[in-house]
Amino acid sequence: MTGTDTLKTRRTLVVDGDEYEYYSIEAAQKAGLGDVSRLPMSLKVLLENLLRYEDGRTVTVDDVMAMGAWLKERKSTREIAYRPARVLMQDFTGVPAVVDLAAMRDAVAAMGGDPRTINPLSPVDLVIDHSVMVDNFGTMTSFEENVDHEFQRNGERYAFLRWGQKAFDNFRVVPPGTGICHQVNLEYLSQVVWTGKDGNRTVAYPDTLVGTDSHTTMVNGLAVLGWGVGGIEAEAAMLGQPVSMLIPEVVGFKLTGKLREGMTATDLVLTITQMLRARGVVGKFVEFYGPGLDNLSLADRATIANMAPEYGATCGFFPIDKEALRYLAFTGRDDKRVKLVEAYAKAQGMWRDEKSPDPVFTDSMELDLDTVQPSLAGPKRPQDRVLLSDAAASFGKAMAEIGASGKQVPVKGADYKLEDGRVVIAAITSCTNTSNPSVLIAAGLVAQKALAKGLKAKPWVKTSLAPGSQVVTDYLEAAGLQKSLDQVGFNLVGYGCTTCIGNSGPLPEPIANAVDEGDLLVCSVLSGNRNFEGRVHPQVKANYLASPPLVVAYALAGTMKLDLTTEPLGTGSDGKPVYLKDIWPSNKEIQDAMEKSLTAEMFKRRYANVFQGPEQWQAIDTPESLTYSWDDRSTYVKNPPYFKGMSKTVEGGFSNVSGARVLALLGDSITTDHISPAGSIKKDSPGGSYLMEHGVPPAEFNSYGARRGNHEVMMRGTFANIRLKNEAAGNTQGGFAKYVPSGEVMSIYDASMKYQAEGTPLVVVAGKEYGTGSSRDWAAKGTNLLGIKAVLAESFERIHRSNLVGMGVLPLQFKDGDTRKTLGLTGDEIIDISGIGTGISPRMDVPVTIRYADGRTKQITALCRIDTADEVEYFRNGGILHYVLRNMVKAA
Template structure:
């Protein structure tokens, strides 16, 4: 390695000599950099090799202009990679397939190995089948193992076959909480060739909420699985030196508010300001009183406010949290001394140079929730009843409009493709907004606005003891008053780690939560990622038959359309204590300040204020119950797993023995036909549009997620392979099978393809011919004719989770290019990583402004190496040509290398081969 800036230095800590790259000698330019860019600067200095990182790259960062548009590319080398199982399984599948490809091309397959620590936490596979009783956890765990046997066998093989790969077994916790409480080093302490080295802990993760670790001062963010795989294989992550927005926090949260209210407020402010592709850094005197758990909650939501990361500096609160979570005292001394030496320690009054600065007075935060379909759409709780009623009215008007269609129009839609419910004729009773239900011996009326799912789940909040214990106190007060949740509400508690249930039990609140139906259902991501499990048949049938507009409330970070449950149209994010309160109310269109949540057995009205705990109650309980010993016990044997995990048979060998009969694990096809020489820049001619989409199309809309419908292409495929409907499992659990995943791409039930107006779901019209087909069937027909495909889209294409299958599935369907008004950062990168070309309309232009219908034939002209602009020629059926200039969104030279090789994995494989 080179040392152009003479920063190699020895630092004595705990009597030990550590080799570091010191920032002290770099002067005021380095001193005034934001915290996050100091970490990035150290990363460049330490990895300067004259090829990936050159002296001019480091100078570009030292001379960072906070106001300038990002233009300088640097190579970030993360110290480690974290994965969850939904995204981790296909990553390991790809690595296994790369080993096969390496051997086939004459290389050594053992070279395909993580070169830096890779840690995978199995947390996304548990579903809420059982709930509301003491046996829910065991039932869900059993079903999880039954459904995922093939996946777990594969992961156990990977753990033994690959060096540097560790797997945290199921029923342990959520990856981001486990990362926060156990995996994070903050400062790496490494021995090499008899010397000790210290450097900042940095990472990328295969989940967009990897940013939660920013709360500890660890720089990291979510990437697609393909980028993570490359990082595991030693490839640096290319990025433009970003702009950094500083958000100054002052004051303290007022009585009655929670960390969730704070994060929803921050999300709204930053999303409105515009921070996509930027770093966000929090500073100010308000940090002195902001607990680490609250910081982590804010950092977690970086994808929701659009930033690459949302980072906090290292300070006394960081050390206090690390001590609480049982980190070694010598490690804490290393972290503090290193951070202070490098200028990474927060001191009162410190302010760096920022691109923009925003200020939030914590005293101004009010109780809030967000929805009904975007996390940034915050609603102040005192206005929630009114605003949610307005949203409900909008859905009801849609239903009325559907009812009022003429019989001819209704018949046309039903004959040409799916509608909201094509299974039965329209009749007036279906549109009344109410249904009589008999469930478990109780008869009640289920109405529009009913809350049918109430879930305390997701890493965002279950890592935060204050909001979890507040939920327990709400349950305790409700129990004392003799009130309960409504019978139609599916309740669940899915903590992010076992520590959560430990302190709930110590506080004596677990029984109170269970008395309201919030029984433990599993340790993992459940409702927040669509693993909410089925509603009771009686409830689901009433919703579908009467087209009821019902809602969910969850303490999560995602509430996109179609994500939580296919029967649920409105989804709201809220703090855990509010989740309990709304479950008691049984509806979301309620003014919780002025309307009673319920009546006690004597008919007395019970209001939110009657069951809401004070800030002092909560803080005192946190101090009394959350202890270092809990973390020591919970993580003592974190990699061992339960008896089910230990009994799984592990296949032998460095090459995986693929089972052709498996419907979970299939050899990835991305290396089929691969040659030693790269294919170069492709030609895209006579392409057709597979889908024409609007604004804010998320990776949830694109990538397969949630339940697999029996009549969907993926469901039909599974049935053809003798899989019963009850064993379908979710799309996420089958991410290791490309046959399932490509059939589910663009199949979200809420996807509106403007090529097929009047429909929802994975439907398109083929050209020429104008035939209505599923997107999968249409894509296969196009492939038979060697017809390349494009996607037309609006603004913010690919927002949401870092789902690599949104790009992988697009490629396998035959999509060669996407033409959008703007992109979310991760998805644009993922498209390039899979060899799909991202094009962008000029500012102020769109497919509408150019009159593109999507029925044209498309040629892309002027696509050459490192070109910034191409011309799209659209030819309609009459031969009229429309010429559109488009920006090529391949932003860095490294991304061009990936694209010329047909993808990032092919690039890595050829480099290793050579």
């Protein structure tokens, strides 16, 4: 876990009678780094990481010194190797990682080795939170019924994860029905300062992580540096390999003042999201500072940090201070840990108080908390903030833009009609707000006051409450507010992501039929972080993000056409109109209810058995075995072919590519969404055909996300996006390719299988910015399984390029002004890639010969985008998993 420490920075810290070793930033300053006291706190975390892992190879002294240079230039072009302390996964993205681990164990056994040598080298926590759906709502049995449905749908996946929970060391599974991974991470898993053994010494270092979910950033609110990555990067980190990254620019966000009466953390985060999106912070760190931090609870900070993906930043970091210590103690962290966090932060210059000088940032902006106003965001994007007072008028404009039918449709079996603007989903959901007691207590108080006035949710609204942890239920019940929420319509439906990720479940059939009959523009209001069109529910075109108390208010109103600031929500039992101001709680009421109901004991009790799970989880019959007993009949979990026939050692490992065909000829800005399988599985697609051939009816297809553990389904969905244009197949739209020998146009998957059957290697040729967008492991895994040996593009997105290398696919970049257009490529050519059979050096020139259909040949030079010595070794071994596997076998 440590390097050679060339700069001699290792020191001893004594806390409460215990000794800890640590890598001192102060010592590095004296060793030549220079004064970095005003380096952003987030970069100090990266600096410590470099000091700890400096070995002269993956991390050099020059990398360390680059941090000092950053302070002078306020930016850097240096790429560094960063090793997070741990990995966080959710179940959709975690399943393929565990599949790969299980396959590695099989490969070791096939080589005659001990499967027990294969375990995560960095601690991994997988939280099952993405699979619960809101099938049932509005009753006292909704939770139990939804959990039953969840286990029925996901039995194969859960049995596999249950096996992994038992089989692997350094790997923990938080079972279904416990909470959302980010809230569990915030309330329990995170330690702020992590510790590990180096021989007989205990080393203390910042708690850092990568997660397979973009909202991993939530824990930045607790001064834990972490962000979301794709599956391949997460697997690499899990197996002890560094994450390659540029030293980022850091935008400082200064907060001053204090939120006014009635304002919520949601109002604040929507304001910040709009500001940062307008400024442009993609690929950058954002760090919050200033006196306004003293007026934000840890939960408020976590709300802001959570939405970093929505404002575009890699992370939204808050420093360690008294509030962080208070939160750690209150949520049941060990007293010794809390003392260590304070002592370590002060020793490393990572402590914030009123005396702390402002860090130096690349850029900065400022917000006075006193200026925040009640807000929503919608109808399509989280950065499209609208004032509550303007929401009705704004929706009127959206109706015109989106297109509204203007119809009123009677609802079968009911005494009301549906029309455009009706709120048909009101969901208190998502990690963003359900980690924050102030807004959940506020929602409960709104429900309580509304009930007292005689108001309930409108009958056409599908209401749901899906907290991020079981602690929420405890304090809502202790405050006497859960009963009020139940009576208004917000019964507990599950502990998971639900509506925010599209697991909103079906609308009641009469409502759904009315929406379709009138082609109505209906709405959802949710306390989530994403509201993209089609994400929440396919029948709901307009979606608004709002605080939990506003979610309750819109359920009472039942429409987006109402101005909640001036018009009544409804008529009370006394016959008088009830306005939002009549049921909105004061800050004092919220604070008093929190102090009365929320206790540290709740966190200790709920997390004491966090890995145990409900009865359904414990009842899963999984044999305890070192290797997994793959079920050939399973359509969810399959043994991938990555390691088939793999040897203990690799000789040479490089080979030229001769006689390759162009499977796809693509334009600029091909995203990982174009490449990677996502969303629903169509009946007439190769993936749908496969499932039906294996006895799965279309109604049970589930999604590509749920079937990520089955490479047969996923490879059939690679390059199958309906928006993908393949110039080699007559500019067809969708996942089509031309099988050149016959001229037949067919699915990319079918063409790949025909080429592979005859031993023909394949390449993809593309334009600029190939692989932009979210990092998706199957964009690289699927490319590999389709027999694609190389991708030749004008430029690459950084992470997808490294993912291709990690899966043994050669990334080549056009040089000297060459493009697919200047070369006149049509996709009928044969491609030969030479000069790599004798070995590869980083960023070497590679000769590429193009053989045209008319008999002409042309040789060009391409740049090999295997950029580092480590990547050369990954590629030589056939991929990063092969490299790690062989090293584990060698070390055993």
